[in-house]
Amino acid sequence: MLKILGRASSINVRKVLWACEELGAPFEQEAWGEGTKSPQVAEFKALNPNALMPVIQDDDFVLWESNAIIRYLANAYDGDWLYPQRAQARGLVDQWIDWQATELNTSWRYAFMSLVRHSPAHQDPRLLAAACKGWNYTMAILNHQLEKTDAFVAGKDFSLADIPIGLSVNRWYETPMDHPELPGVRAYYERLTKRKAYARWGRNGMP
Structure with a gap:
């Protein structure tokens, strides 16, 4: 088990x-x-x-x-539909999984620690403003990709990449900061919410 x-x-x-x-x-x-x-x-x-x-x-x-x-x-566990075997399709999935772990995850760290975790070590107003700006910048990169696919992050089909990215989108919306209007990200957020697993583990009120 x-x-x-x-x-x-x-x-x-x-x-x-x-x-x-x-x-x-x-x-x-x-x-x-x-x-x-x-x-x-x-x-x-x-x-x-x-x-x-x-x-x-x-x-x-x-x-x-x-x-x-x-x-x-x-x-x-027979997840070829989620993580395709074809090299190019898998490469795109891996690209976005790795982007979330490096660029996106790094961009939110200071702001999240300040605004959600309320860490005393992350309360410098200038650093917080810069962190929020940087986080919104990386989300704009995601928005551009989602407007191109008009579906999911690595293409027209839901894939393994949407799991870390989808959780990151929820974290962005759940963090109390100014969120620029990103239509591609908003549509994606609503699209993911139709999946029962995302409603349970993603868009569930936890950042």
């Missing part, structure tokens, strides 16, 4: 939960504490030396890093 270790409040854990639901992969979830705050920290570090969620156990196989996990799940 596939086991997912991590709390559903984590955006990276929700990637895995959403992917499992799309794939129809049965799983058990254990909501361990986050990272080094976990009372099972020594046991958890034996699974992931970074002490970060999520981790999966698929029988005797252990894997960490959320994007590696969702790729594995698509490969292991």
